[in-house]
Amino acid sequence: MTGLERLSLNQATTKLWTLEEAVRGCVEAEIPAIGLWREHLQEAGVERAAGIVRDAGLAVSSLCRGGFFTASAAAGRTRALEDNRRAVEEAAMVGAPVLVLVCGGLPPGSRDLDGARAQVLDSIRELAPYASEHGVRLGIEPLHPMFCADRAVVSTLGQALDLAEQFPEEQVGVVVDTYHVWWDPDVWVQIARAGSRITGFQLADWVLPLPADVLLGRGHVGDGHIDIARFASAVDGAGYGGFVEVEIFNERIWQTAGAETVRTVVERFLAHVGRR
Amino acid sequence: MTGLERLSLNQATTKLWTLEEAVRGCVEAEIPAIGLWREHLQEAGVERAAGIVRDAGLAVSSLCRGGFFTASAAAGRTRALEDNRRAVEEAAMVGAPVLVLVCGGLPPGSRDLDGARAQVLDSIRELAPYASEHGVRLGIEPLHPMFCADRAVVSTLGQALDLAEQFPEEQVGVVVDTYHVWWDPDVWVQIARAGSRITGFQLADWVLPLPADVLLGRGHVGDGHIDIARFASAVDGAGYGGFVEVEIFNERIWQTAGAETVRTVVERFLAHVGRR
Numbered sequence: 001m002t003g004l005e006r007l008s009l010n011q012a013t014t015k016l017w018t019l020e021e022a023v024r025g026c027v028e029a030e031i032p033a034i035g036l037w038r039e040h041l042q043e044a045g046v047e048r049a050a051g052i053v054r055d056a057g058l059a060v061s062s063l064c065r066g067g068f069f070t071a072s073a074a075a076g077r078t079r080a081l082e083d084n085r086r087a088v089e090e091a092a093m094v095g096a097p098v099l100v101l102v103c104g105g106l107p108p109g110s111r112d113l114d115g116a117r118a119q120v121l122d123s124i125r126e127l128a129p130y131a132s133e134h135g136v137r138l139g140i141e142p143l144h145p146m147f148c149a150d151r152a153v154v155s156t157l158g159q160a161l162d163l164a165e166q167f168p169e170e171q172v173g174v175v176v177d178t179y180h181v182w183w184d185p186d187v188w189v190q191i192a193r194a195g196s197r198i199t200g201f202q203l204a205d206w207v208l209p210l211p212a213d214v215l216l217g218r219g220h221v222g223d224g225h226i227d228i229a230r231f232a233s234a235v236d237g238a239g240y241g242g243f244v245e246v247e248i249f250n251e252r253i254w255q256t257a258g259a260e261t262v263r264t265v266v267e268r269f270l271a272h273v274g275r276r
Numbered sequence: 277m278t279g280l281e282r283l284s285l286n287q288a289t290t291k292l293w294t295l296e297e298a299v300r301g302c303v304e305a306e307i308p309a310i311g312l313w314r315e316h317l318q319e320a321g322v323e324r325a326a327g328i329v330r331d332a333g334l335a336v337s338s339l340c341r342g343g344f345f346t347a348s349a350a351a352g353r354t355r356a357l358e359d360n361r362r363a364v365e366e367a368a369m370v371g372a373p374v375l376v377l378v379c380g381g382l383p384p385g386s387r388d389l390d391g392a393r394a395q396v397l398d399s400i401r402e403l404a405p406y407a408s409e410h411g412v413r414l415g416i417e418p419l420h421p422m423f424c425a426d427r428a429v430v431s432t433l434g435q436a437l438d439l440a441e442q443f444p445e446e447q448v449g450v451v452v453d454t455y456h457v458w459w460d461p462d463v464w465v466q467i468a469r470a471g472s473r474i475t476g477f478q479l480a481d482w483v484l485p486l487p488a489d490v491l492l493g494r495g496h497v498g499d500g501h502i503d504i505a506r507f508a509s510a511v512d513g514a515g516y517g518g519f520v521e522v523e524i525f526n527e528r529i530w531q532t533a534g535a536e537t538v539r540t541v542v543e544r545f546l547a548h549v550g551r552r
Contacts, residue, residue: 111503117461146422148459149501150484159461183424185393185435208426212488225425227387 002030007269008061010035010202010247014258019044021258023056029262033059035202035245041090050094061243062139062175062200063087063096069123070104070116070153077119080104084127092134098199099131100139100175105150116153121163128171139199140164141175144183146214157181157190164197173199176235177247179218182206182226191234198240202247203228203273211251218248221268228272244273278306283545284337286311286478286523290534295320297534299332305538309335311478311521317366326370337519338415338451338476339363339372345399346380346392346429353395356380360403368410374475375407376415376451381426392429397439404447415475416440417451420459422490433457433466440473449475452511453523455494458482458502467510474516478523479504479549487527494524497544508549520549 009031011022019040026034034053041049041063053060066087071077084099091099103120106113124138131138142160143152154160160174174197181187183206191198205224210217221228232244246265253261285307287298295316302310310329317325317339329336342363347353360375367375379396382389400414407414418436419428430436436450450473457463459482467474481500486493497504508520522541529537 106501111501113459113503144421145459146420146486146490149482155459155461162461183389183421183431185432185438206425210422210486210490214422214486214490225382225387227389 003270003274004030004266005032006242006244007031007266008033008035008059008243008245009262009265010064010245011037011040012064013246013248013253013265014261015249015254017258019049020052023052023058025258025262026058027056028259029266031262031266033061033243035062035064035247036060036094036096037064038087038090041094046090046093053094059243060094060096061245062098062100063091063094065100065102066127066138067101067152068104070107070119072107072110076107077123081123081126084123085130088127088131088134088136091136096136098137098139098173098175100141100200102141102143103152103154105148105153113148113153120153121166124163124167124172128167132171137170137199138172139175140172141177141200142180144180156184156186157194158186161190161194161197169197173197175200175202176231177202177204178226178228178231179204179206182231188234191238195238198235198238199242200245201235201240201242202245203231203269204246204248216249216251218250220248220253220264221246221272229274232273244269279546279550280306280542281308282518282520283307283542284309284311284335284519284521285538285541286340286521287313287316288340289522289524289529289541290537291525291530293534295325296328299328299334301534301538302334303332304535305542307538307542309337309519311338311340311523312336312370312372313340314363314366317370322366322369329370335519336370336372337521338374338376339367339370341376341378342403342414343377343428344380346383346395348383348386352383353399357399357402360399361406364403364407364410364412367412372412374413374415374449374451376417376476378417378419379428379430381424381429389424389429396429397442400439400443400448404443408447413446413475414448415451416448417453417476418456420456432460432462433470434462437466437470437473445473449473451476451478452507453478453480454502454504454507455480455482458507464510467514471514474511474514475518476521477511477516477518478521479507479545480522480524492525492527494526496524496529496540497522497548504548505550520545
């Protein structure tokens with residue numbers, strides 16, 4: 001027992017590594033799983049990527065990402081759905097059990113949040129059966145409310161569950177990312193409610209000050225304000241037994257050598273999440 | 277009827293103006309009320325400031341701000357309460373019906389969000405009777421979740437109401453600021469629930485990109501992603517009939533001549549909030 005049996009390295013954490021480098025980094029650090037990103041699959045070629053991961057004996061915890069469903073015109077929504085079908089196919093090819101959905105913000109110039117939220121529901125309604133046929137579960141990820149206008153009109157775990165519960169459990173679940181939901185006074189109740197809808201669990205810490213690009217402000221587990229251990233217990237307590245991805249977007253961390261980042265990821269995982 | 281009967285200029289919008297300049301600016305623009313800040317009162321001297329506002333015939337819509345209750349040690353919490361009692365006294369002196377509370381973030385080094393939230397409740401419990409004796413209502417303002425760690429552990433209108441409802445309605449209400457709550461899927465239900473607990477209504481728009489200091493990223497009404505008109509209707513529909521403050525923190529707007537800013541505030545108010 002290394003204590004790392006449930007750790008997965010999300011590729012975003014070592015963004016500058018190629019797929020091969022990330023796979024090798026996981027193997028060397030005894031990390032048994034990887035969370036893949038489509039951009040890295042496309043660099044490597046999807047089939048080749050699938051082979052590289054499989055040959056290394058790594059599990060795939062998720063594929064990031066589908067979504068961005070919202071658009072001002074029907075043509076844009078159709079294009080988004082087509083792209084999401086490709087994402088589903090890629091998830092199936094690489095053996096990712098879940099496609100993580102970042103649902104999209106307000107269409108350009110729109111202030112119609114209800115309308116955008118309705119578009120998200122409609123799109124998931126179209127995509128879910130297709131994903132199901134491919135053996136891929138959709139994971140709705142609520143994003144921090146500071147991304148509501150431009151990236152995701154799904155802002156809380158409760159709202160993600162309201163969407164997910166309109167579909168069979170095996171088709172649509174939710175992804176809990178500590179960075180996005182830690183502030184929510186209702187989060188513990190919603191994690192318990194989520195139960196077996198939880199199809200992904202991602203870790204990053206909230207560090208201050210936020211950088212100019214708030215997308216890139218996440219910290220290593222333990223460097224910030226989030227009680228990560230409490231989240232790990234709550235998610236397990238709700239019945240989740242899957243991989244725990246560490247997914248950190250941070251320009252400074254990206255400029256650090258990948259092997260050093262992985263060492264920090266492992267150390268912090270053992271210290272804050274521990275053997276579970 | 278100018279259509280401006282319910283408009284109030286929050287001093288934060290014209291931060292570089294002295295109190296005298298802001299008061300003159302309101303009078304010249306036929307804005308009948310002003311939202312005051314303690315820092316400007318202290319510059320002018322509180323009694324003198326009260327006279328300047330009164331002599332100009334302006335109403336005071338609120339005093340910003342009390343709060344910042346959270347601290348790691350008892351001494352810090354006691355100091356915060358003392359400062360809040362001074363704020364209550366100043367609100368009474370200038371005729372502000374409400375003291376706006378920005379409740380405070382996590383104490384340094386703490387990850388105990390529940391604990392910080394309990395501190396906020398305890399502090400309001402101590403402060404509310406004192407405020408009531410002075411004829412000042414406390415207004416709990418939920419802040420955008422991106423300020424949860426450093427400025428306010430009260431992040432949603434629902435959470436603010438859960439706090440406020442533990443006190444008599446005339447002692448503790450809530451302040452609805454469009455910038456902080458616009459993303460919340462539950463906000464319309466919570467505004468209706470708030471009803472006569474609404475003791476302040478503030479406008480600013482959500483504009484992108486966020487600046488390096490996310491405190492200063494607010495836009496003029498109409499420049500961003502928020503359906504301000506819908507908020508104005510909802511708040512009125514809940515029974516609120518008080519002043520509508522425009523409160524914009526934005527470095528670029530601060531560098532604009534105050535009179536020009538006030539012209540924009542008036543134009544946008546008429547266009548998006550209108551005669552009501």
